[in-house]
Amino acid sequence: MKRLNCLWLIYLLTAAVVAQSSKYSADEIMAFFNQTREATESHTTLWDKDIYGPILLVDPQTREVFANVQDAKNELTPKGGIFVGSIPGELPVSNTDITWNGTHWAMLELPLPEKRYDRIDLVTHELFHRTQFSLGFKPFREENSHLDQRDGRIYLRLELAALEAALKANRLTKSEEHIRNALIFRKYRQMIYRGSQVTENSLEILEGLATYTGQIMSGRDKWEWREYLIRRINSFEETPSYVRSFAYETTPVYGFFLQQKDYSWNKKVDNETDLTDFFSEAFGMDSRIILHTYVKQVAEDYNWRKIVDQETKRAALNNSVLDEYRNKFLEQPHLEIKLEDMNMSFNPGSLIPLDEDEGTVYPTIRLSDNWGILTVEEGGALLRSDWRWVIVSEPLEITDDLITGDGWEIELNEGYQIQELPDGNYLLTKSE
Numbered sequence: 001m002k003r004l005n006c007l008w009l010i011y012l013l014t015a016a017v018v019a020q021s022s023k024y025s026a027d028e029i030m031a032f033f034n035q036t037r038e039a040t041e042s043h044t045t046l047w048d049k050d051i052y053g054p055i056l057l058v059d060p061q062t063r064e065v066f067a068n069v070q071d072a073k074n075e076l077t078p079k080g081g082i083f084v085g086s087i088p089g090e091l092p093v094s095n096t097d098i099t100w101n102g103t104h105w106a107m108l109e110l111p112l113p114e115k116r117y118d119r120i121d122l123v124t125h126e127l128f129h130r131t132q133f134s135l136g137f138k139p140f141r142e143e144n145s146h147l148d149q150r151d152g153r154i155y156l157r158l159e160l161a162a163l164e165a166a167l168k169a170n171r172l173t174k175s176e177e178h179i180r181n182a183l184i185f186r187k188y189r190q191m192i193y194r195g196s197q198v199t200e201n202s203l204e205i206l207e208g209l210a211t212y213t214g215q216i217m218s219g220r221d222k223w224e225w226r227e228y229l230i231r232r233i234n235s236f237e238e239t240p241s242y243v244r245s246f247a248y249e250t251t252p253v254y255g256f257f258l259q260q261k262d263y264s265w266n267k268k269v270d271n272e273t274d275l276t277d278f279f280s281e282a283f284g285m286d287s288r289i290i291l292h293t294y295v296k297q298v299a300e301d302y303n304w305r306k307i308v309d310q311e312t313k314r315a316a317l318n319n320s321v322l323d324e325y326r327n328k329f330l331e332q333p334h335l336e337i338k339l340e341d342m343n344m345s346f347n348p349g350s351l352i353p354l355d356e357d358e359g360t361v362y363p364t365i366r367l368s369d370n371w372g373i374l375t376v377e378e379g380g381a382l383l384r385s386d387w388r389w390v391i392v393s394e395p396l397e398i399t400d401d402l403i404t405g406d407g408w409e410i411e412l413n414e415g416y417q418i419q420e421l422p423d424g425n426y427l428l429t430k431s432e
Helices: 007-012 026-041 116-131 150-168 172-192 196-217 222-236 247-261 275-282 292-302 304-331
Strands: 055-058 064-067 077-079 082-086 096-100 103-109 334-338 343-346 360-362 365-369 372-376 381-383 389-393 402-405 408-412 416-420 426-430
Touching: 026 055, 026 082, 026 116, 096 116, 103 116, 116 196, 150 172, 150 222, 150 247, 150 292, 150 304, 172 196, 172 247, 172 275, 172 292, 196 222, 196 247, 196 275, 222 247, 247 275, 292 304, 304 334, 304 381, 304 389, 365 381, 372 389, 408 416
Parallel strands: 055 103, 334 426
Antiparallel strands: 055 064, 064 082, 077 082, 096 103, 334 389, 343 365, 360 381, 365 372, 372 408, 381 389, 402 408, 416 426
8 A cells, every 4th residue: 555645735835826737848847857956955964865756747638747867667758858648547646755666756647836946856756755764764654534523623722822832932941932832732632542643643744844854955044045935834723634644744843943952862762762752852841741720721822712613613513514424425326436556646634534344434535456447526425434445425326337426436446346136235346
């Protein structure tokens, strides 16, 4: 199973964008590759390694690609110092690292952000993912469905509010006071939800360090970086789902302040590091038991009442949404598809977890497997918690090579078929 994509970055790094890829000249693409190489070469001390490597820029509409190196199968065409070609339809296009044609790439979806800082930030984030195994990071897929629950969201928002206050403070001592308060909210949240310290940590190791790497290599100075982090926190509050997007915001802010204390702090982190404990020690957070009365008292300084009111109203509305999805994917007639060798692209800022044993709804998703390509543009799909099955609503039209439903379609490969079951549901199976 391939690493999940990093589409969330493209939503946060937007602004104006450059022209569509079909209008790019070889010189423009080469200039971008050179800028990226300069950025990584000037930050080799960050990980004691130059993370520059194969980059694949892909136009999702035309599937045209631009690369900085030749693929291992020599299928790309040299052109003006770069390599051009196209990718097959079954390969999902997203911001990720991926192995294609025998080469391990950092893949970027075109168009790229217009500003140089944002472009370099985005591509070095993905180059980190391409390099992370050689750096000793072997992240695990973990679920953080508690961050779609009322209290999970409340204490994450309080943590981010305290981190924002730390960024805005005019004295380092005051900033560190806010950081310790942020850690109070973090630790209390992880006390409420058993096991969440492990699952949150896994995603922060996976995406938080990659995001920190991109921001360091972007070229922003300290003050530009600070303002950028503040804007991201403000934008994040409007994100529909926090379950896979929070780590892009938390780790970089702690890293911003740690970098001023110890530029090499990140090299003291490995795959077994508990970042909550690491941050707590770095900022002098004591290990006393955190009581609810004390947490509530501290929270009054960070819009506690407003946040609680907003999240209480959201929870009431969200319960009806969850019931609708359960009815749609578990009670009403639906199509069940077994996953064999899956690749997927999706927006991690929109995920909707159901109960722990039911899975997570992906409102939009593109998923390819041995049986074909599933594209969901609206209405969602339910990915079961074991990641072995995906469920969509009842098929409305079935042909030999195309299955369509309400907001979704499957381009079906030869050797597979849709079978109607006695209970009124459907199953995608291999042909006899």
